[in-house]
Amino acid sequence: MIKHKIPTHYRQYDPSKGVRYENRNGRNLLFTILALIALVFILQLVCDPASAWGLGGTGVSMATMLTIGSIDDVSDRDTHGSAISYIVYLIAIDQIDRTKAFPQPDKDRIVAEVPLKSTEVPHYFEAHDIPTLTSSTEKGDITTSGTNSFVIIMGGNRDAIDNFIEEYGGGKFVIIYKHVKDTQWYILGELERPMILNNTETKDDKDGRYTTFTFKRSSVDLPLKYKADPSGTTTAAVTP
Numbered sequence: 549m550i551k552h553k554i555p556t557h558y559r560q561y562d563p564s565k566g567v568r569y570e571n572r573n574g575r576n577l578l579f580t581i582l583a584l585i586a587l588v589f590i591l592q593l594v595c596d597p598a599s600a601w602g603l604g605g606t607g608v609s610m611a612t613m614l615t616i617g618s619i620d621d622v623s624d625r626d627t628h629g630s631a632i633s634y635i636v637y638l639i640a641i642d643q644i645d646r647t648k649a650f651p652q653p654d655k656d657r658i659v660a661e662v663p664l665k666s667t668e669v670p671h672y673f674e675a676h677d678i679p680t681l682t683s684s685t686e687k688g689d690i691t692t693s694g695t696n697s698f699v700i701i702m703g704g705n706r707d708a709i710d711n712f713i714e715e716y717g718g719g720k721f722v723i724i725y726k727h728v729k730d731t732q733w734y735i736l737g738e739l740e741r742p743m744i745l746n747n748t749e750t751k752d753d754k755d756g757r758y759t760t761f762t763f764k765r766s767s768v769d770l771p772l773k774y775k776a777d778p779s780g781t782t783t784a785a786v787t788p
Contacts, residue, residue, distance in 0.1 A: 629678060636673040636700055637724040637778045640716065641742055643668040650739040653772045659735050661776035662722060670724065670778055671712070676703030676758060679725065681736075685768050694768030698723055698736060698743060705750070705757040713759070719745050723763060724778055733774040741767050 625631075643664050644650070651660035664670075679701075685694040702709050720742035726733045737743035743763040750759040 631727050631730075634675045634678060634728070635726065635779070636675060636679060637670040638673060639664070639670045639722040639724065641720040641722075641739065643670070644722070644739060646739075656773070658773045658775050661774075662735075673700060673702065675700040677701040681771070683770050692768060693766065696736060696743065696765050696767055696769075698763040700761050702759045702761065703757070705752050705759075709750075709759050713748050713750075716745055717748065721745065721763060724774055731777075733777060734771040735774040736771045737763075737765060741765055741769070 639662055645663040645665050648663040651662065653659050677700075680697075680699040682697040682699075683694065685692055720737075721744075722735060722737040722739075723743050724733055724735050743765050745761065746764040747762040748759060749762075751757065
């Protein structure tokens with residue numbers, strides 16, 4: 549008996565077809581995701597042009613970056629050390645009225661008056677020497693860190709200074725100060741990131757009697773302009 553020859557049709561196996569199919573679907577998925585991101589970005593710009601797209605969590609918007617522009621030089625009169633303030637107001641965190649929103653800076657870096665409790669006034673200090681403000685930033689592997697340091701020297705060995713150190717050592721403050729012969733006040737610190745009385749050093753010997761107050765906080769934010777005038781609306785709570 550002769551076996552019949554039955555013709556058989558088959559498709560030759562091609563492994564590259566599966567790879568091409570996978571790559572094509574991957575590209576389509578990537579293009580779809582990019583299109584969705586672009587659509588969301590365009591809609592946000594249309595609905596809220598001033599909205600900030602955070603860069604590394606700093607909250608710097610593209611609009612803000614464009615408005616920085618050039619930074620002009622200033623005269624030597626604006627850079628000499630004696631232009632720094634020697635009048636300082638300290639607002640302790642427990643003096644702030646937390647039922648009201650803490651003011652935030654506007655586009656001109658101006659902050660409205662800090663809301664205080666009805667019976668509270670800022671602590672008034674007159675520094676014996678020119679205060680020192682140091683702000684530094686450092687780029688790490690992932691983020692940028694910063695530190696603000698504010699140092700004032702109070703002359704004399706007085707009860708008011710000793711009482712303040714004992715009551716507020718390690719305390720948290722918002723600092724308000726201004727430059728000599730300048731009407732613009734500045735604010736350093738806020739409710740959630742205050743300046744901390746990090747260190748005090750009292751000296752009483754033949755070279756002098758004075759106390760050094762050092763306030764610090766970890767932040768890349770620099771001082772802001774203060775809209776109110778504490779010298780005209782408050783009285784001294786502490787008279788060094």
